[in-house]
Amino acid sequence: MRIVRLTSNHRSALTRFLKQLDKRTTHDYTHFGYRIGKPTEVADRILKGITGGEMLGYALLDKKRILGFGHLDFFSRKEKEHVVKLGIVLHQRYQGKGLGKKLLDSMIADAARMGKEKIWLATYADNPRSLQLYRSRGFIVEGVFRREEKVHGRYRDVMSMALFLNRTKERD
Numbered sequence: 001m002r003i004v005r006l007t008s009n010h011r012s013a014l015t016r017f018l019k020q021l022d023k024r025t026t027h028d029y030t031h032f033g034y035r036i037g038k039p040t041e042v043a044d045r046i047l048k049g050i051t052g053g054e055m056l057g058y059a060l061l062d063k064k065r066i067l068g069f070g071h072l073d074f075f076s077r078k079e080k081e082h083v084v085k086l087g088i089v090l091h092q093r094y095q096g097k098g099l100g101k102k103l104l105d106s107m108i109a110d111a112a113r114m115g116k117e118k119i120w121l122a123t124y125a126d127n128p129r130s131l132q133l134y135r136s137r138g139f140i141v142e143g144v145f146r147r148e149e150k151v152h153g154r155y156r157d158v159m160s161m162a163l164f165l166n167r168t169k170e171r172d
Helices: 008-020 023-028 039-051 099-113 128-136
Strands: 002-005 055-062 065-074 083-090 118-124 140-151 154-164
Touching (some): 008 039, 039 055, 065 099, 083 099, 099 128
Antiparallel strands (some): 002 055, 065 083, 118 154, 140 154
16 A cells, blocks of 8 residues: 555546545545535546645555545645645545554655644544544644534534644744
């Protein structure tokens, strides 16, 4: 298995990956908004963001098959140049096997190489696996948005988490 940067050459593999994600996995991945609906359109949107320089995309590959996807999104405002937004999702069959850590570690290293100072993400408070993964890599909770989303009549709290790289002497 290897981690590569996504390019337009991965369109069909990314579309296949998105089609294969089960409801629980998409429900726990905030970037897809609970459903993928049209995987080809989602893949095209992701690849457009990559080719447009708005984000970097990562694929955890086993030969040509994508097992996991991650992204680092850039902010357009000058005041937020030092921050990237992170998202990661693994195919349900490959969760809990340490692959998410490998993908996450690669993305954190890339952000550090780019000189980013903060990696920010949002995850659900009722997703203990993601919380454990992010905490194991040094992410801290910045805040909780109570009853932020309502899905099928049930509220979900959203947690804002961050990892600070290249800490400065300035007070955090």
